[in-house]
Amino acid sequence: MNRVKRFYQKLRRSLGPQNWWPARTPFEVMVGAVLTQNTSWKNVEKAIGNLRRKNLLGPLKMHALSQRKLAEIIRPAGYYNIKAKRLKNFLDFFISKYQGNIRKMSCVKTGDLRRDLLAVNGIGPETADSIMLYALNKPVFVVDAYTKRIFSRHNMIKNNATYDEAQELFNKSLKKNFRIFNEYHALLVKIGKEFCLKNKPKCSICPLSPR
DNA sequence: GACCAGGCACATC
DNA sequence: GATGTGCATGGT
Numbered sequence: 001m002n003r004v005k006r007f008y009q010k011l012r013r014s015l016g017p018q019n020w021w022p023a024r025t026p027f028e029v030m031v032g033a034v035l036t037q038n039t040s041w042k043n044v045e046k047a048i049g050n051l052r053r054k055n056l057l058g059p060l061k062m063h064a065l066s067q068r069k070l071a072e073i074i075r076p077a078g079y080y081n082i083k084a085k086r087l088k089n090f091l092d093f094f095i096s097k098y099q100g101n102i103r104k105m106s107c108v109k110t111g112d113l114r115r116d117l118l119a120v121n122g123i124g125p126e127t128a129d130s131i132m133l134y135a136l137n138k139p140v141f142v143v144d145a146y147t148k149r150i151f152s153r154h155n156m157i158k159n160n161a162t163y164d165e166a167q168e169l170f171n172k173s174l175k176k177n178f179r180i181f182n183e184y185h186a187l188l189v190k191i192g193k194e195f196c197l198k199n200k201p202k203c204s205i206c207p208l209s210p211r
Numbered sequence: 212g213a214c215c216a217g218g219c220a221c222a223t224c
Numbered sequence: 225g226a227t228g229t230g231c232a233t234g235g236t
């Protein structure tokens with residue numbers, strides 16, 4: 001059993017199942033994945049709440065909105081102009097290629113789909129991987145700021161590891177199982193939020209050291 | 212009032 | 225390839 005696995009077992013035993021992603025539908029996951037870029041989830045919830053109240057939480061309805069109107073609705077999520085553009089870019093892709101149909105999209109081979117998502121302006125590696133893992137149940141590990149911070153502090157990746165380098169650690173250490181990838185990432189966000197604040201050089205409170 | 216949050220694209224060297 | 229900057233709201 002390697003350190004990455006042991007850490008997972010420890011987190012899982014201590015904190016229990018997280019049942020992620022915090023959204024009601026796969027489409028909502030995809031919207032949330034864009035909206036949460038460098039933004040607290042609380043603010044994203046407000047933006048998604050606005051869309052839901054206006055009954056606009058569907059690919060065609062959102063696609064029909066002007067960028068300006070969409071920006072206004074998602075305003076609480078911050079960076080609202082650029083995120084409105086990014087959502088429109090994604091919706092263009094999702095509708096023109098898959099008719100806004102999640103099941104059609106999930107038929108595509110993981111590697112091909114990831115490449116296509118990354119070609120959409122505004123979809124980077126974390127957003128693409130979040131969509132694939134949490135909306136489509138593809139076994140892709142999502143690396144985020146918490147993941148890098150925690151694993152570099154525990155000396156399992158180098159300080160300035162790239163996204164792909166960090167992801168590789170999980171790919172080589174874990175079975176490629178979407179349920180485990182899902183749970184692991186959710187657990188990392190949980191302890192990241194609670195224990196691993198950016199301005200502290202070490203996780204002073206973290207009782208869950210993988211060592 | 213400063214600092215931060217579940218990134219990404221783009222410019223410049 | 226590395227490094228810097230703009231994007232913006234809301235919570236602590």
